[in-house]
Amino acid sequence: KQEVTQIPAALSVPEGENLVLNCSFTDSAIYNLQWFRQDPGKGLTSLLLIQSSQREQTSGRLNASLDKSSGRSTLYIAASQPGDSATYLCAVRRAGNQFYFGTGTSLTVIP
């Protein structure tokens, strides 16, 4: 079974800082990896999807990288804003159709 770990579990930073969220997975035979954002009491919003053949994806202030061989992905958030405060979830998909999720990193950006 694929195990997905996210570090740190919680992070608090002042507004404007650049930050990195980490995701590691045990089985490198993945199909793709997706980063999601979850606001309290809400569903999941897709941020970035990286296919197994890709090394990174960028959207605005977000950049996600994938190193399949080492079983790692990072989500880089530039110039953080209070509105970025949420839980960030990493999900890995193998050849089957289910995603395996980490437990998330809870981010607080302090104004």
Place this chain on the structure above:
Amino acid sequence: GAGVSQTPSNKVTEKGKYVELRCDPISGHTALYWYRQSLGQGPEFLIYFQGTGAADDSGLPNDRFFAVRPEGSVSTLKIQRTERGDSAVYLCASSPTGGGGGYTFGSGTRLTVV
């Protein structure tokens, strides 16, 4: 529809009762997934539909849980004889096919069993 719609958004039920949770996926999406998220945890897979058939139901915890998708669009997750441990947020997602695309999630149904 424009997004994945789940109803109800909140459901409180008594222990032992039967509940149905509904998911209306994005129009044209053939793949539909149900996940369950307990407090402080990431979502856990329950079942995956490709069209009308359950292609993978390996995540259903026991035979009290059942899901259908009779016409290949709307899906209903059914829970019999609910237990307090069933309390969680039930999330539905859809994707265009079962292939390499990403998921779009609904806002979830928060089920509380009292």
